[in-house]
Every structure is written in C-alpha cells, then in structure tokens.
Amino acid sequence: MIKSISPTQAYEILENDSKAILVDTRTQIEFSFVGHPIGAVHVPLKRPPNWDNFPDFVEQVGKQLSSKTTAIVLMCRSGARSMDAAKVLEAAGYQSLYNMDQGFEGDKDNNNHRGNLGGWRFHNLPWEQS
DSSP, rough: OEEEEOOOHHEEEEHEEEEEEEEEOOOOHOOOOOOOEEEEOOOSSSSTTEEEEOTTHHHHHHHHOSOOTEEEEESSSSSSSHHHHHHHHTTTOOOOOOEEEETOOOOOTTTTSSSSSSTTTTTTTEOOOO
C-alpha cells in the first residue's frame, strides 16, 4: 500500500525508523544542482531524453534494503514521479511505501516559482547540494 505524506511526516519517519530510507527519484542534474535531503539515496526513475523508466530501478532500490517490508519514502520534485516509482515498487512486492506528495520543491506559486508553497526545502528540513 502506498501512503501519501508531507515532507515533515517523511522526516519524522526517517528520524524514528533507523532502517527506513529516503529514495530521491529525480535526475542526476536535479539531485546535484537543485539539492537533495541529507542522507537521501539517489535512484532515478526516468531517463532523458525519452523519459522512460530505468530498467533496473527496482533492482537498484532493492540493493539499499534488507527486506521488502523496510519503509521506503520516495520523493521527486513535486510528488508525481515519486508516486510512479512507488507504484513500480508496489508491483514488485514492496510493502511499506510512502510518497512525499510535496516533493523537494513543492508546487508552483502564482509567479510560476517553486519552493514557496511546500516541499522539503520550504519546511527547512536538512538538505545539501553536490
């Protein structure tokens, strides 16, 4: 089952469950230059230029886990790609899936800017740039 959660709820899960992991499903460019949560595991779901799924996405996530019951928090820019990733993992038998619905940057505001209406950075949670 996939549960949608806020960035602050994601942070609480990660702080309270030492086995839980945060998987950032964005591209390498987003992960490095826009920034990412400290401690996030980078496993991109989609690959440019056609934006098809990486064929080894499930395998790469599986390498980070001891069990298919380990809590996995998934994130992307705003929550859409990470929901797709959660569905892929659910189909592969993973059971404890959380989609961070505001993502790292949140939705666009009235000026088409991200980071003002939600997201990991908006909530001042720990992050870094590569």
